[in-house]
Amino acid sequence: MNEFMSGSICYLNGNWEALADAKVSVLDRGFIFGDGIYEVIPVFSGIAFRLPEHLNRLEESLAATGIKNPFNRGAWVSIINQLVATNHGGDQSIYLQVTRGIAPRNHVLLEEVQPTVFLMSSPLVSNGPTTAIAAITLPDFRWQRCDIKTTSLLANVMSRFEASRLGSEEAIFIRDGFVTEGASSNVFVVKSGRIKTPPLSPGILPGVTRNLLVELSRGPDLVIEQAMVSKDELADADEVWVTSSGREMVPVVRIDDRPIGNGDVGPFFHEAQSIYREFKRRFSELEN
Numbered sequence: 001m002n003e004f005m006s007g008s009i010c011y012l013n014g015n016w017e018a019l020a021d022a023k024v025s026v027l028d029r030g031f032i033f034g035d036g037i038y039e040v041i042p043v044f045s046g047i048a049f050r051l052p053e054h055l056n057r058l059e060e061s062l063a064a065t066g067i068k069n070p071f072n073r074g075a076w077v078s079i080i081n082q083l084v085a086t087n088h089g090g091d092q093s094i095y096l097q098v099t100r101g102i103a104p105r106n107h108v109l110l111e112e113v114q115p116t117v118f119l120m121s122s123p124l125v126s127n128g129p130t131t132a133i134a135a136i137t138l139p140d141f142r143w144q145r146c147d148i149k150t151t152s153l154l155a156n157v158m159s160r161f162e163a164s165r166l167g168s169e170e171a172i173f174i175r176d177g178f179v180t181e182g183a184s185s186n187v188f189v190v191k192s193g194r195i196k197t198p199p200l201s202p203g204i205l206p207g208v209t210r211n212l213l214v215e216l217s218r219g220p221d222l223v224i225e226q227a228m229v230s231k232d233e234l235a236d237a238d239e240v241w242v243t244s245s246g247r248e249m250v251p252v253v254r255i256d257d258r259p260i261g262n263g264d265v266g267p268f269f270h271e272a273q274s275i276y277r278e279f280k281r282r283f284s285e286l287e288n
């Protein structure tokens with residue numbers, strides 16, 4: 001554990017404690033079955049970014065899995081704000097997880113149990129300068145409810161390992177010849193001035209960062225189409241980038257060991273990034 005993390009204070013079932021001391025039962029269904037859901041929420045200058053959107057998705061994941069929502073909106077907001085303040089504000093990444101709870105191992109629950117609620121703070125990785133990455137494509141061998149933000153991430157983890165083994169940072173999934181999303185990100189593709197991102201469906205996570213870019217594209221300076229992207233379109237794109245709350249916008253300049261466009265970060269990425277950054281700047285001004 002690095003110094004920042006071992007020294008950070010986390011929240012576990014109503015208790016505030018050092019991350020290094022927090023313990024969960026081996027019978028927790030998150031440990032036994034991956035029976036849990038999660039969120040990753042970025043914090044800029046002490047303020048959780050797009051918090052209502054993250055809490056909407058948290059509520060949707062809980063409803064879809066039938067895991068009891070232990071808190072109302074106000075209680076979630078106050079735990080998150082307290083965690084941010086306890087870890088000294090500034091920029092952070094909040095990880096929030098709810099599992100179905102602790103019970104004898106059985107696929108079905110034989111008795112009512114309390115969900116396990118865990119939140120921790122980590123350093124925000126998106127703070128550095130923009131760094132372009134390489135990606136690989138892989139068949140999308142995940143289940144058919146990728147819209148639920150579940151902690152059952154084995155397929156995503158295996159795919160990131162495979163990408164890493166091949167010297168790449170992200171795996172982009174292909175299902176039936178079309179791009180779904182990255183193993184930990186949503187995908188944007190530019191060809192001849194048109195920016196496309198795959199439409200929302202049960203096959204992809206409704207990324208908060210993706211949805212923000214789509215929302216910003218309703219302004220005059222950015223046009224993004226939500227449309228299917230074939231594997232060939234991906235390979236033939238002028239620009240590709242991926243988005244996530246942790247890493248914001250990351251240009252992809254090589255896919256499957258071939259350059260995308262001329263192999264450099266492109267003008268549409270820079271334009272979209274500056275619109276996104278301007279939104280963030282205004283958000284910070286308004287909130288502080």
Ligand SMILES: Cc1ncc(COP(=O)(O)O)c(C=O)c1O
Nearest residue numbers: 184185186205207208209244245
């Ligand atoms: C599979 C997957 N898709 C997309 C995303 C991006 O979502 P967001 O922008 O809400 O972080 C993530 C983020 O972790 C992810 O794991």
